[in-house]
Amino acid sequence: MSERKLKHIELFAGCGGMSLGLEKAGFELYFANELSPMAGETFAYNMLGEDLDNLSRQKTPSAKVKWIKSQYPQEELIRRLRENPFQAAEKGEFSDLVSLEDIKGKLLIGDIDNLLKFFDDNPHIVEQIRNEDIDLLSGGPPCQGFSLAGRRIKDDHKNLLPLSFARFAGLTRPKAVLLENVKGITSPFDEGGEKYYAWLEVSKAFAIQGYVPVCMMLNSKFFGVAQNRPRFIMMAYREDIFNRIFALYEENPILNVSMQFYELVNENLDDVLNIGIKDFRYYDIDHYPELFDGVIFPEITNREGDFVSVLEAIGDIRRTEIKYKVSTIKKGYSGKLNTTFTNKYHETGFIHNHEPRNHNFGTKARFRFYQVINEFQNGLKKGAVDLFTGKSIDEDTKEKLTVAFLNYNLYFNGENGEFYKKPKTLTEVDNLLKTIPTKKHSQRALLEYEPAPAQLTIPDDLCHYHMENLRTLTVREMARFQSFPDWFVFRSKVTTGGDGRKFEVPQYTQVGNAVPPLLALKLGEVVYKLLTE
Incomplete structure (x- = not known):
């Protein structure tokens, strides 16, 4: 400069x-x-x-x-x-x-x-x-x-x-x-x-x-x-x-x-x-x-x-329960952002805007499905999305899907709480699918070795790529995709709804725009x- x-x-x-x-x-x-x-x-x-x-x-x-x-x-x-x-x-x-x-x-x-x-x-x-x-x-x-x-x-x-x-x-x-x-x-x-x-x-x-x-x-x-x-x-x-x-x-x-x-x-x-x-x-x-x-x-x-991948961008802050010091983030993509752009006004301290949102079992189980179907080939991914969103699929595709799911840990709910396990039968998969239907066509999981998709202002549309993170992205993670340094603090409300959507610009929207x-x-x-x- x-x-x-x-x-x-x-x-x-x-x-x-x-x-x-x-x-x-x-x-x-x-x-x-x-x-x-x-x-x-x-x-x-x-x-x-x-x-x-x-x-x-x-x-x-x-x-x-x-x-x-x-x-x-x-x-x-x-x-x-x-x-x-x-x-x-x-x-x-x-x-x-x-x-x-x-x-x-x-x-x-x-x-x-x-x-x-x-x-x-x-x-x-x-x-x-x-x-x-x-x-x-x-x-x-x-x-x-x-x-x-x-x-x-x-x-x-x-x-x-x-x-x-x-x-x-x-x-x-x-x-x-x-x-x-x-x-x-x-x-x-x-x-x-x-x-x-x-x-x-x-x-x-x-x-x-x-x-x-x-x-x-x-x-x-x-x-x-x-x-x-x-x-x-x-x-x-x-x-x-x-x-x-x-x-x-x-x-x-x-x-x-x-x-x-x-x-x-x-x-x-x-x-x-x-x-x-x-x-x-x-x-x-x-x-x-x-x-x-x-x-x-x-x-x-x-x-x-x-191209800079999702993993490079947010892999180092995957655990939201940890407080990360901005001053210690000096390497890789995030380190480049923190040193390229100068913080002139505020003490850096810990990174802000990294609080996860809470989800019910159904949402988390669906997120796990989105993570799993990223691994599917030969058109099965589209078939899985159609299945989730209530579209009719032929029996042959449905059987191929359920067989494919047998190879992955899915997310279940039982008497002892929520847990991961590989299903043993097609019936287990089918029963799980019936308990977590959705009409959302835009939801998907991140691909960890690809750049993030075009930034969205609606936080519910993307979920994390890692199986231990069945959640949407935090404001900070979305800011990383947009190349904001970690010292940059987003203010005002985190998200909004109802009539507020007509004029409010909360943190997620600020990042996406x-x-x-x-x-x-x-x-x-x-x-x-x-x-x-």
Whole structure:
């Protein structure tokens, strides 16, 4: 990491994964914005050293976290931390924002459109931010339904957020933009009989604002993250900056394609909807690995056969009854995370967020079945899942399954409690199956020698790979898959349910929604290199 720091604004900041990686890459946070106060509590604790929970109990307003709009005054921080952010955006009467001093170096909690409204009402603050010469604007807004055509964006406020992101770039004029999103953004959706590609629409929106987009589809596992996590990435450079980059790498075909698209958009602003999928492209790491060389795209660090496995990621903290000291975890994947990312604010002590959830016998017995069927071959695994979820299977498959189960210790319940044993008869297996049915199709056990599957925000969908751990994963284990260091503490509620699901962002969701810090570091290194060159 260079000593020279570049200035960085983070939108849709979540719990801080992107900011943590970019900080290591050489970017200094100018300010951040996050809608959820629950995710914001984690961001503030780790990235700003602000303990909002402690301040709320002391009834002391935060100096580093400001609310764009809230239904409660600053003194009622405890209520702000559990506030529905959508209600705050609509009905909030209180705002902490007055001048640039309320923004610079702060985390701003609230809706980005309310922040844009504040900027519209205070153009002198926008001018002050522009004068700061911001290097990078980053974030991951929901994009899957976005279209410049306008019909579908009226149905869901989230589909407007890419437009808000692009407008924010147009206002503040950073040198570069970094956008992260799910793979689904590349799948077409239908709007009034027309097919639209959200990634292409997003690229147009930034081109209209004066940014030349460079787009890619990558996977976190290629960059040292213990997770099979495909993600769409757009790096966009302000036209004057792009021209200087282009002068350095004018033979690069990626840059030529981007410039042609940018010029096409700006020459056809009145007819931009007719610019289609034939006019631009993104580069998939699976098809063009040679382009991911650290020049325009991040450099691949791990290839097939060298991906970080589940065992490497969480094998050293398998026993949740043990308290693990962060300072003693120095080797392997976890040691790399703990030394790569610096803890600036808090004593490390023991790792947090590693409390297991309690399960009844039926759940544990099912988890054991999921572990066992990972060993099955020749289509038997699918047959076992169908059997669990109530689908009909033919008698031949059922008999093959039960015979296969005879070779493994299953989990039973008897007069003396719960225990493992190998069944001796097909009847024992069949009777056990009848007592633990499920309608869940998404549940599965981890494969210990493979990267973890794409991170899920619902903790019940994955169970541990080891037979002595018939449980879902802890927040810490899921954070390991996302490449968070062990000193990074997740705050607020662990999980949620009921109506809270509509607006609460508990710890599991914070982890699942985050940008892996290792991936953010690799992306940040490329942007840093191009900007400083």
